[in-house]
Amino acid sequence: MNNRGKITVIIVIAIVAASALILYFLKLGVEEKLENEKQSLKEDQSEHIEQAEQVEPTVQNEEKKEISYTNPFGNKIEPQEIEEINVLNYIHWMSHQKVNAENKWGFYEITDERIDWLLDALDQAGHSIFNTENYKEILTRWKNDDFTNIVDDHNYVWGIQGGTDEKSGKATGVLNEEQEQKYIENTEEVNEMYKDEESSE
Template sequence: MYKKIIWSLIGLIGVLVGVFLILVFTDSPQSPEKADKEKKETAVQAAATVEENDADAEIEAEAPNPFGQKSTLAELTDEDYRNYIHKMSHQKVKADEKWGFYEITPERIDWLLQGLDQVNLKSEDVYRDILERWKAEDFSKVDQDHNAIWQLQGGTIGKATGILNAEEEEAFLQETEEQ
């Protein structure tokens, strides 16, 4: 008889411990303080996510990259400027070899000029001189502009040897795809 009582008490204690553990480790019966704390944490996380998304959207809305790439104005490097200006100059220069092409547009020129005010670059004066001249639609030195950038890139093949006339430029635009 004593064995039955002892085993019954052990069984009852086991059930009580099990119920206690379930109550402690589940979220069902929460205290009001815990529920409020979790609501506040969720609200703070949601607000932070909204702010991040708004900041990203604002950056994109202010200055989307007109070259179709993800980099923003604040991320531009000397290498980016050399690449963009070099490939844009191909529209207007004579050269034995040309690798890459971006059409010269007012939006691209303005975007790159805006970027010069946001980043610190080694050859900023060179880029600004070229872009401001191009903004004024002065391409009289575009072959020299190409070669200045080409030299900064360490070019050995593809030096500009002159400027395309209007018909040659139009033909280049018709037969060349942007890269």
């Protein structure tokens, strides 16, 4: 083989080697790029998972807050939506627990939760409800377990609602402890009656 042939062989070998090196480095570059993309994807997924974990408790807390803040009288009226007819009914029907009357329509058991809710609703309503101060005075006495004026309390709201005589439900006396307990045990609350009506629809 002459010198020219040797040079040709060397050139071909060099070209093949150079091509192999180029392909090798290209392959390394592609693999590195793929690896970087995989790593980036994993980081994105981890970030989304962390964000979801942070958001979910917030949503759950908001749901719990919404559920916990319900009208203790069993209907959908919120404090800022209250009207005078609601206040009258709530006080009137709670007072039935302790008074004697020929006719009593509607009953809510007296509880601290209901009294506090109603006082808060009256504070939010402000001057939009007539006789607010009288209602708050009644409820504040009840909150302090003072029911000495319960007959007058009943007849005050009953009168505003149009009560006129004993046959229409005027309170004439106070139940003793045994009578009161019996009334609570044997009388269905208004909110329970609403539930029965809703379930039958």
